[in-house]
Amino acid sequence: MTPPSPPRPARASGAVVAALVIAAGVGGVLAGCASGPEPTRSATATAAAPATPTATADPAPALVIGGTAQQNKPFFDRVNRATLAANPNAHGRDFIDALVAAGFVKKDMQVTPDTTTIGLKANSIQFSVKLGSTCLIGQNGADAGGYSSLVTPVLATGTCLIGDTRPIDW
DSSP states (O other): OOOOOOOOOOOOOOOHHHHHHHHHHHOOOOOOTSOOOOOOOOOOSSSSOOOOEEEEEOOOOOOTTTTHHHHHHHHHHHHHHHHHOOOHHHHHHOOHHHHHHOOGGGEEEEEOHHHHHHHHBBBBEEEEETTEEEEEEEEEGGGSOOEEEEEEEOOOSOSSSOOOOOOOOO
């Protein structure tokens, strides 16, 4: 004796099948065109699945007016990296000008000379922005291994950099 055949599911309407085909992303399959048994579909499969939310990129860092050096470090780094992307041989003035254009206050900045005392190109330059009792310090050059930055407390002198700095008089 042969076992009884399982009951066939009720046929879905053409609109439901079309919706399932579209929702599944299967092209070229039309209701009734495929040979063989129809796939079993549950009642909940008739509605398209909700779209999965896509991840959004973190917003670009922005200047935090009145913020600390730590709060502004991501923006400081972004500005300085953009300066280097535009000019890989950027000098101190290039960094200062870009930081001022980005909203940092020029009177709160320091920069070291681009040349040594005997007129050779400096192997690295440092530049800083004083923000309250903290400093953002950037450094770039061969001796520094490229660009780097850090947050430090203001020195007892009330400044951010140790050693000779040049006037920012432009």
